[in-house]
Amino acid sequence: xxxxxxxxxxxxxxxxxxxxxxxxxxxxxxxxxxxxxxxxxxxxxxxxxxxxxxxxxxxxxxxxxxxxxxxxxxxxxxxxxxxxxxxxxxxxxxxxxxxxxxxxxxxxxxxxxxxxxxxxxxxxxxxxxxxxxxxxxxxxxxxxxxxxxxxxxxxxxxxxxxxxxxxxxxxxxxxxxxxxxxxxxxxxxxxxxxxxxxxxxxxxxxxxxxxxxxxxxxxxxxxxxxxxxxxxxxxxxxxxxxxxxxxxxxxxxxxxxxxxxxxxxxxxxxxxxxxxxxxxxxxxxxxxxxxxxxxxxxxxxxxxxxxxxxxxxxxxxxxxxxxxxxxxxxxxxxxxxxxxxxxxxxxxxxxxxxxxxxxxxxxxxxxxxxxxxxxxxxxxxxxxxxxxxxxxxxxxxxxxxxxxxxxxxxxxxxxxxxxxxxxxxxxxxxxxxxxxxxxxxxxxxxxxxxxxxxxxxxxxxxxxxxxxxxxxxxxxxxxxxxxxxxxxx
Numbered sequence: 001x002x003x004x005x006x007x008x009x010x011x012x013x014x015x016x017x018x019x020x021x022x023x024x025x026x027x028x029x030x031x032x033x034x035x036x037x038x039x040x041x042x043x044x045x046x047x048x049x050x051x052x053x054x055x056x057x058x059x060x061x062x063x064x065x066x067x068x069x070x071x072x073x074x075x076x077x078x079x080x081x082x083x084x085x086x087x088x089x090x091x092x093x094x095x096x097x098x099x100x101x102x103x104x105x106x107x108x109x110x111x112x113x114x115x116x117x118x119x120x121x122x123x124x125x126x127x128x129x130x131x132x133x134x135x136x137x138x139x140x141x142x143x144x145x146x147x148x149x150x151x152x153x154x155x156x157x158x159x160x161x162x163x164x165x166x167x168x169x170x171x172x173x174x175x176x177x178x179x180x181x182x183x184x185x186x187x188x189x190x191x192x193x194x195x196x197x198x199x200x201x202x203x204x205x206x207x208x209x210x211x212x213x214x215x216x217x218x219x220x221x222x223x224x225x226x227x228x229x230x231x232x233x234x235x236x237x238x239x240x241x242x243x244x245x246x247x248x249x250x251x252x253x254x255x256x257x258x259x260x261x262x263x264x265x266x267x268x269x270x271x272x273x274x275x276x277x278x279x280x281x282x283x284x285x286x287x288x289x290x291x292x293x294x295x296x297x298x299x300x301x302x303x304x305x306x307x308x309x310x311x312x313x314x315x316x317x318x319x320x321x322x323x324x325x326x327x328x329x330x331x332x333x334x335x336x337x338x339x340x341x342x343x344x345x346x347x348x349x350x351x352x353x354x355x356x357x358x359x360x361x362x363x364x365x366x367x368x369x370x371x372x373x374x375x376x377x378x379x380x381x382x383x384x385x386x387x388x389x390x391x392x393x394x395x396x397x398x399x400x401x402x403x404x405x406x407x408x409x410x411x412x413x414x415x416x417x418x419x420x421x422x423x424x425x426x427x428x429x430x431x432x433x434x435x436x437x438x439x440x441x442x443x444x445x446x447x448x449x450x451x452x453x454x455x456x457x458x459x460x461x462x463x464x465x466x467x468x469x470x471x472x473x474x475x476x477x478x479x480x481x482x483x484x485x486x487x488x489x
Contacts, residue, residue, distance in 0.1 A: 010041045010184065012048055012208065013191050015055035016201025022047035029182060032098035032326040032333075033317035033361040039096075041184050044207035046216040049176070052205040053222040056147040056174040059202030064144050064172035072122035075170055077197035079115035082108060082162070085193065089186060093158050094318035096185045098328055098362070099281050101321040104158075111162030111190070113444045118170035121462065125171060125469065137476040142469040144172035145248070146224035149217045151238070152179045153229045154328050155284040155384075158186035163459055164227045165194070165204060171468035173225070174203040178217050182329045184208040214238075221245050227467060228252070229286070231382075232407075232453050250457035250467040252449055254286045254382045255410030258403030259439070260425065261302055263295040265415035269437065271305035274388070277413070277439035279313065279366050282324050283386035284332075286454075287411040289439055291372075291379055292390045293399045299392045303370050306388065307352045310366035315357060326362040327385060333362035336385030343369045343378040348389070374402050382408070404430045409451030413439055432458070 009026070011018040021042040028037040044052075063071075082089065090105040097104070127140040148168040152160050157179055165175050179187035187206050194204045207213060211234075218226055219241035226249045228238045235253040242249045259277065261270050277289025294302045316322035327333040333356075340354045353367030364386060372379050372389040379389045393399045403412055412431040414422050426434040432450045435441040442448045447463035449455050457467050477483065 008039060010039055010188055010208070012042045012044055012052070013188055013206040014048070014052045015205065016195055019048075019051075021045060027181065029096055029184060030329070031095055031361075032328050033319070035330070035360055035362075039185060041181075041208050043181075044178075044209040044213045044216075048207050049213065049216040049220060052176045052207045053147055053217075053220050055202040055205055056176050057222050059200045060144070060146045060174045063169075063174055063200055063203050066172070068123035068125065071170060071172065072119040074198045075115045075119035075122065075166060078166075078194050078199065079112040079119065081193040081197050082112035082115065082190070085189075086112070089158060089189060091319070092189060093186050094325075096183045097154065097157060098318050098325040100318045100323070100325050103281060104318065107156055107159040110444065111159045114162040114166040117444050118166040118465075121167075121465065122170040125465065127471075130473075132475075135477065135479040137478060139474050141472050141474065142171075143472055144468060145470055146173060147222055148173045148175045148468060149220070149223045149226045150175050150177040151214055151218065151226070151228040151230065152177060152187060154180035154183040155281060155286070157183040158190060160229055161187050161190050163464075165190075167464045168227070168468045169194075169199060169203065171465055173468050174200075176205045176207060176217060176223070178207055178209060178214050181208065181210040215241060218242055218247075219244060223247055225467060226250070227459075230254075235455070248467070250459065251455040252286065252410075252459055253453060253455045254384070255288075255408040255431075255450060255454050256290050256380065256382050256406045257287060257408070257411045257413070257431070258291045258293050258399075258429075259289040259413040260399045260403055260415065261292060261294040261298065262399075262414070262416040262418070262421060263297045264417045265298070266417070266437075267298055267302055267305055270415040271302060271309060273413070273415070273437075273439040275306060275309040278388045279310070279324055279386050280440075282327050282364070284328060284384055287433070287440065287442075288384075289413060290383065290387075290389065291374075291403070292388060293393055293402050294390060295399070296392050296394045299390075303351060303368070303390055306390070307368055310352050310368050310388075313366045315363050315365070317361070324366065324386065327364060328362070330362060332384070333364065336364055336383060336387065339378060339381075339383045339385070339387060340364075340367060343372075343376070343387070343389075346376045346378065348372045348376060348378060351390075353386070374405055380406055400425050400428045404428075407453040410449075410454035411435065411442075
């Protein structure tokens, strides 16, 4: 298998071979810190998707039949290679995505951890026995679906490649990965490392491209299960495409996540965690702390702290490892700027930030809006940028109800010194993950996914394996002669 330089031309990776796209189409991926082209990348069409799915389908039976112990050892070798190449992968991610180098390196090491974690699970995917009586033995087995389509977003491209591909492979599936058009480079390199570790070349394929490529993949009759992370609108289209073939889907579709600050909270800690929650990766995080819902008794003190923290941020190219890098693309940069203008128009107070830096690249200052009403668009719609909406509430208002009053339900946070209050709020919050006195509390080992418009199914932890395994029941009759069993009994 030939490896291609990150700064050169990237052909598709199908069945272990670099192949030119059937339509001959290529596009440039751009460094968001400068606006300059980084590499030329193939755009896959329907014929290329056909070839990738065919390769994955051909490889699936042998990979599924591989001893689970050996599957686990192979995945562990992938993890080792990712760690060995961590600096290379982090540099690649920083150049392609824009995030600070230290954050990119953290993403890479977390990606290695996914392969380690699911390597350990590969030989523990057990079925059950069902006590149906003395005349029959009944048991279940868990089997892979076959070909897994992985649609990877641009905010954590390498990390989320690992988050989806590792459990898919551990369960005995093969994969066709479609990275986002603005951040495809890490997917190609990670797939190469999978092959180098001993994963069959047909078991991990990469077909880059935009919406048409994704539609060809999610609507493909040869795809057996789909994992998608991205916007609600695109997720809905994925579901529509999957419905034609009755293909199961796992969707992680973003959020508008509340961080509730009660009057007894440690304000320094709350401000520090919420700052991390909203400005990490320039706010381009599905689980970002988008809305701070703060009691009126501590509102001004909290605002003073969060504004001071925002104004202290150092912005610059990711290669310089600043506090915050640029937004990922010109189109997204303009979208976030539009939301800043929406906030001004709606009557929220722009406490700090909101301005683009006068330099090349897609840099926007960390932004804090105060005096926000939860009905405003900046409180209801996912901005996916470094824009915090601070919402006050009083004794006669229920902050949990305010937190729940959005279409999303991915994560939520509670800041309080009252353990009873924390547990009561966690029980009522409509979110797949609830953080108490911290943010980003989930790990590789904990399930992650949303309520409402935030998605279907769970990533991470052992729960993720449910997206890649189907259950077969086997009923063995131990008695002779004619039986009287009827359906529905």
